[in-house]
Amino acid sequence: xxxxxxxxxxxxxxxxxxxxxxVDFEIRPGEIHAILGENGAGKSTxxxxxxxxxxPSSGEMLLDGQPVTLNxxxxxxxxxxxxxxxxxxxxxxxxxxxxxxxxxxxxxNRLRGLNIQAQRYLLSLNFYVDPTAQVxxxxxxxxxxxxxxxxxxxxxxxxxxxxPTATLTPEEKFHFFNLARRLKEEGIAIxxxxxxxxxxxxxxxxxxVMRDAKVVVTDExxxxxxxxxxxxxxxRSLSSELYSGQARVARPMGRKILSVENLSxxxxxxxxxxxxxxxxxxxxFGLVGAGRxxxxxxxxxxxxxxxxxxxxxxxxxxxxxYRTPRPAVxxxxxxxxxxxxxxxxxxxxxxxGNIQLGHLAKGNNLLTPVxxxxxxxxxxxxxxxxGVKAIDADARVIELSGGNQQKVxxxxxxIQKPKxxxxxEPTRGVDVGTIVEIHNFINxxxxxxxxxxxxxxxxxxxxxxxDRILVARQGRIVEEMDIDxxxxxxxxxxxxx
Amino acid sequence: MGKVQLSQEGVVFALAVAxxxxxxxxxxxxxxxxxxxxxVRSVSILGILGLGMGLVVIxxxxxxxxxxxxxxxxxxxxxxxxxxxxxxxxxxxxxxLTIAIGLASGILIAYADIPxxxxxxxxxxxxxxxxxAFLFEIDVQNxxxxxxxxxxxxxxxxxxLPMPIAAFAVLAALIALLLLRTRxxxxxxxxxxxxxxxxxxxxxxxxxxxVQYVVSSLIAFLAGIVMAAAVSGMSTxxxxxxxxxxxxxxxxxxxxxxxxxxxGVRNVLVGTLLxxxxxxxxxILDITYTTQNLIKSLILLLAIMVDSFIxxxxxxTSQQSQGDI
Numbered sequence: 001x002x003x004x005x006x007x008x009x010x011x012x013x014x015x016x017x018x019x020x021x022x023v024d025f026e027i028r029p030g031e032i033h034a035i036l037g038e039n040g041a042g043k044s045t046x047x048x049x050x051x052x053x054x055x056p057s058s059g060e061m062l063l064d065g066q067p068v069t070l071n072x073x074x075x076x077x078x079x080x081x082x083x084x085x086x087x088x089x090x091x092x093x094x095x096x097x098x099x100x101x102x103x104x105x106x107x108x109n110r111l112r113g114l115n116i117q118a119q120r121y122l123l124s125l126n127f128y129v130d131p132t133a134q135v136x137x138x139x140x141x142x143x144x145x146x147x148x149x150x151x152x153x154x155x156x157x158x159x160x161x162x163x164p165t166a167t168l169t170p171e172e173k174f175h176f177f178n179l180a181r182r183l184k185e186e187g188i189a190i191x192x193x194x195x196x197x198x199x200x201x202x203x204x205x206x207x208x209v210m211r212d213a214k215v216v217v218t219d220e221x222x223x224x225x226x227x228x229x230x231x232x233x234x235x236r237s238l239s240s241e242l243y244s245g246q247a248r249v250a251r252p253m254g255r256k257i258l259s260v261e262n263l264s265x266x267x268x269x270x271x272x273x274x275x276x277x278x279x280x281x282x283x284x285f286g287l288v289g290a291g292r293x294x295x296x297x298x299x300x301x302x303x304x305x306x307x308x309x310x311x312x313x314x315x316x317x318x319x320x321x322y323r324t325p326r327p328a329v330x331x332x333x334x335x336x337x338x339x340x341x342x343x344x345x346x347x348x349x350x351x352x353g354n355i356q357l358g359h360l361a362k363g364n365n366l367l368t369p370v371x372x373x374x375x376x377x378x379x380x381x382x383x384x385x386x387g388v389k390a391i392d393a394d395a396r397v398i399e400l401s402g403g404n405q406q407k408v409x410x411x412x413x414x415i416q417k418p419k420x421x422x423x424x425e426p427t428r429g430v431d432v433g434t435i436v437e438i439h440n441f442i443n444x445x446x447x448x449x450x451x452x453x454x455x456x457x458x459x460x461x462x463x464x465x466x467d468r469i470l471v472a473r474q475g476r477i478v479e480e481m482d483i484d485x486x487x488x489x490x491x492x493x494x495x496x497x
Numbered sequence: 498m499g500k501v502q503l504s505q506e507g508v509v510f511a512l513a514v515a516x517x518x519x520x521x522x523x524x525x526x527x528x529x530x531x532x533x534x535x536x537v538r539s540v541s542i543l544g545i546l547g548l549g550m551g552l553v554v555i556x557x558x559x560x561x562x563x564x565x566x567x568x569x570x571x572x573x574x575x576x577x578x579x580x581x582x583x584x585x586x587x588x589x590x591x592x593x594l595t596i597a598i599g600l601a602s603g604i605l606i607a608y609a610d611i612p613x614x615x616x617x618x619x620x621x622x623x624x625x626x627x628x629x630a631f632l633f634e635i636d637v638q639n640x641x642x643x644x645x646x647x648x649x650x651x652x653x654x655x656x657x658l659p660m661p662i663a664a665f666a667v668l669a670a671l672i673a674l675l676l677l678r679t680r681x682x683x684x685x686x687x688x689x690x691x692x693x694x695x696x697x698x699x700x701x702x703x704x705x706x707x708v709q710y711v712v713s714s715l716i717a718f719l720a721g722i723v724m725a726a727a728v729s730g731m732s733t734x735x736x737x738x739x740x741x742x743x744x745x746x747x748x749x750x751x752x753x754x755x756x757x758x759x760x761g762v763r764n765v766l767v768g769t770l771l772x773x774x775x776x777x778x779x780x781i782l783d784i785t786y787t788t789q790n791l792i793k794s795l796i797l798l799l800a801i802m803v804d805s806f807i808x809x810x811x812x813x814t815s816q817q818s819q820g821d822i
Contacts, residue, residue: 343697346695353686356683365680
């Protein structure tokens, strides 16, 4: 059987950094193919090459055995390759029907006709989505359905999903699995990137594991088990060293530094109460949509005041209600974002500039002289402490790897000498080696008496780091446990419903 | 991206020098002392305004009300002085007026979240309209005579430099110092680069925006004083001219990115030089006013295109060009 799509020796580099290198890969008609690998292994780049978003630097691509060059995503779509991105590509202000037929409307486009047509079409796919609903009001799962409907409408023979289940509820996930199987029956091939090994083992016909920009192994799913995948992903047993799962002694609770009582905000934070203690790492676990980030953002004043609907936050016993991050920072609460590109660092600035800014932000007088040399000294001190690998402190942050960027963002926050630091997914998009370093550093912070909150969606990370674990579900903290009484299954049981 | 910007600045500088050389060789009246002084004089006002505009643009804003502020505040000051108010007192009133204007724009932009471009565009019209309605009546106000420092500012020399140019140089040095060596300057760059990150880092984002517009207003006031001293008066025709676009041209052509966080005083200097030589050369060449405007507008358009090509404003696209692996 001719493979549907075949890549031969494909490489793609960004400014000399190999994102994928010399990759051979094939996808067969009507198969479900899972792509696994750590962050930064090159999965997304490979998918974007397949979908025409990136053009390979070298190597060739065959479609139905014929060499082909995809110039753009729409070019790929015309040839039957559709990609469903992590961030959806739907037009939020338009209706479901308009989104499905976007790009091939008739000249005189009757909305009613379009809705009826969309309704029939959605029903034929067994999608229960109202075609007249505005997309911005749909949940993540429904949005995904619309994206898939759009792809199928364009006669896609290959649909690529980038982490399709990351934003879905367990119930929606179940629907997604059924859907994927149904698409397969219709002869549509599916590739999906995933971080959940169980999903891949459960759903895929074949699995490809990537590591360090290369394809490590592709094989039938039946020949894989969890162990083999993990081995292939890390290529060394670092993973088990990182998350040994062995019982460790919890640090004792220090003084109560933060207490949150009945905090509410719309549908995302519902009457939640919890406390955080100094000298410990408090792990905040929850699935996506559990309101973890929002809760902590309210605490640190990062959300705008309009979203605050009631409850009390006490910091060091004093009731506080921060409307901007500035007073929180000055009182000693620092929030480190999960999305460093969007709200973490300043891309035009050097490492030194970024770190020094954290220092400057605590001060008040706008006319205080700034000494660049001082900034460099601070930067050198902190880059040494955190082990930032860069040529020197004058390198631009944008030129660093994800792990090093994260370290700079951390340094910028910690230079503000917080009493409570909130780390939102501190190791997202960070390479394995750096994860260990960041974990060690977090432990040092707690040892030094700081209150540390780590928000993570990754259970092993929560278990490795935390002294105390809070589990969030649907906008509230539903369970609190010490590390010695926590098991993965207990945490997960609390997080799902 | 650093290299590209450096070369943009370099290219503009080289262009200015080349144009200067061509004009010097080909135009008879260009390289005369009189013309050169006229050149720097006319350009120094533009440069001073460019410093204010540059500061605001680095902070990811824009101040289209600068020329209106300059014209109205100075017209009012001069008309007060004409009607007998002591000049110093009149200047103090003008100073307070410009601060009020800066505060108004800044507060609307920072606290009401209205885009700077619309706020200051409308603010310019409001300022000019209220000025004409309430503050002064005739189009042209003459400078008072007999104020010694004021005459010196207009016609004096400092180390052989005409005073307007000296004022420009001093202000440029001050703004450079402010941008590079004070907390305020760092904050402006940070807020222009990434307002979200600046907020999370704990910068006083909104007060910072207000201060920026107060500073740009004050710089407009200063430019007005220098202008009134140099040409012995202030005419409302300045407001109706294309001056605000010339200021933008100086800033964008010099290489300060409209997407914020990039550029500095050096860029304003280079931009001023090029625009100055260009305007002066075109005038000597006897190119009509309309054609001059067309040429300037085309260059402005080109400069903005180059800027948005080099420094895309959209965070998402600028990330995509980095390639997420």
